[in-house]
Amino acid sequence: MEKPIIFIKDTSLTGDSSREIQTQLLKVAREKGIEDLQVIRVADLGIYDKGVALKICSLDIIYVNVKLSDAEKIIQTTIKEGTPIEDLLLENQAMQTRIVLRNCGIVDPESIDDYISRSGYASVGKCLFDMTPETVIEEMKKSGLRGRGGAGFPTWMKWNLARGSFGDEKYVICNADEGDPGAYMDRSVLEGDPHSVIEGMIIAGYAIGASKGFAYIRAEYPLAIERVQKAIDQAYEKGLLGKDILGSKFSFDLEIRLGAGAFVCGEETALIASIEGKRGTPKPRPPYPSDRGLWDKPTIINNVETLANIAVIFQKGAEWFATIGTDKSKGTKVFAVTGKVKNSGLVEIAMGTPLRDIVFQISGGCFVPENKMIAVQTGGPSGGVIPEKNFDTPVSYEHLIELGSIMGSGGMIVMDEDDCLVDISKFYLKFCVDESCGKCAPCRIGGYQMLAILEKITAGKGTLEDITSIKRIAQGMQKASLCALGQTAPNPVMSTLRYFESEYLDHIEKKKCRAGKCTKLLKFTIVPEKCKKCRLCVTNCPVNAISGDREKGYTIDQEKCIKCGRCFDVCKFEAIARA
């Protein structure tokens, strides 16, 4: 029998008890006469916040929330007898399809040998020796892979355009600027399997005829930067990067360039400016980067997840890849599911999986079981909401667009009845306004004005004309902004208006926020019957809005109150009413 191997990782982030459990597992195994068990502490299993997680490699199963006292049972039942322990099993692994995350948590991200032992870099060999750049692109076409960075542009087409452009030098850029706030798919790939991205870049370079690549990584991801750098160094040592790769006459150099905290630098032309060492402001297109990109040379920019798919396509064949997914969306997509779900984390599903399965089956449904889900937001600040009534929609580029949202880069925020959609839309718009580079007026001014209107509405001062103004500004921004940041910034607002206009009307006409999130619409009052006159609220109110004495009781001066809710929080007797 194969040597039994267990991978272990403490996913809780607040401490690390994996070492104790590792020791215990080994001790129990020895007592039971299993001498060759290996328990390896790994950096990432693609699971988060589930206590100590174990991957039992022989059975390909994952246990979560493992306690020290479980060691005995795990060795006896699982390792010796080969039976999974239901109580420890990670729920619903079966519904996920792991292509992009195939190696995350399985290979040691700091070891190129480990990656190679899982057929890593085999696709580079295959492409360089058995295929021409044209047949590589042909294979990509057959696979149907589309960009995972947001827009979903067919990858082969991008490569083909760059291949066709004339240039003495061409470039491949990996977009690892992951800017969508609340999403971390790319980071997990970079940290868990950096070689897969490098392999994708080499193949892309070969296909378009580039001899140089850049990985543009967010400075906020220090571990990812460190791992990618290590991986690049190792690839150079093995002759997989540099001159004359594996003796094939094809040369490709790769280096890291760091982002510096500007969301707009995810946009292709801005990213190029940033690599050139300039302010990251977008330029009008055309010329497209595939024609004139970095230093005016033909350039392709691909997302991390897109690149991580490439080696698999050549390993298992484009036909195989094309069997996964829907008609127009092939393969899988990784989502970072967060918000009001029980299990937030990374999920990789075959395209076409219904949204409902992701939210309820894989992610365990609502965090507060009695609450009702109302919507899911996809596509981050450029995306939109999908209301609960449409949860049966298959997740694919085409279906999400139909509903007025987008696939986006993989942020998926689940919202329940305690969330206010007007507030969320305001949050996303504020993000875009903060991140606008200011180069063009529709985005700079339009965004600011629209935000001011939303502030007004959530403060209870909105009027019905405001809705008309929002729609008018949105149209201007969508049509006239220079780059996609400005063009798509109104999307979250427009999409919530489409499905949840009544919420806006509640704020405007009834001055009411269903979820109680828009604090300016709240009114705090003291319930005299419950008040024990402890004065805790009086001392805690930052603006001294509460006055009175023990005889007469206390009242809140509504003029002075800034609705901070502190009195509500500190009161031990539920004597503050919030409505």
Add this chain to the structure above:
Amino acid sequence: MCSTSTTTSPEISTLVEKWRGKKGSLIMVLHELQNHYGYVPRDVSLQLSQQLDIPLARIYEVITFYNYFKLDPPGKYTIAICLGTACYLKGAPDLVDEVKNLLDIGEGQTSKDGLFHLDVVRCLGCCGLAPVLSVNGQIYGKVKRSEVMGILSKYKKED
């Protein structure tokens, strides 16, 4: 207007040599400088401008565009509060308010004693633990408003 320092520190010379001749290296050089000093001091920018023969205005144009670069020395402890979507939904704005109240500082500011610097960031990549804040890289997850005081006083005591 600016003091013209003619002496160049050895670190800067080494750095400049490392990146000289590489196209578009300014941002990478600034990253290294900020890693070294904790921010990008003005006289360092000035030296850089002389060494690399880039106008100071070009350097400042870049520094001020990117949020990541700082022109002022940071506090001893940097509190980064995540206002990514997951954290926002789970009450991160309350944490920002609390820190602002407790330390009497705004976003991007340093407390008067120079001890704490408050940054608001987008997604620390552990949304499962939302709301999240970090103090000098140490992550605190599922933080409640009432716990903020305790976290800060731990660092005050250490000091």
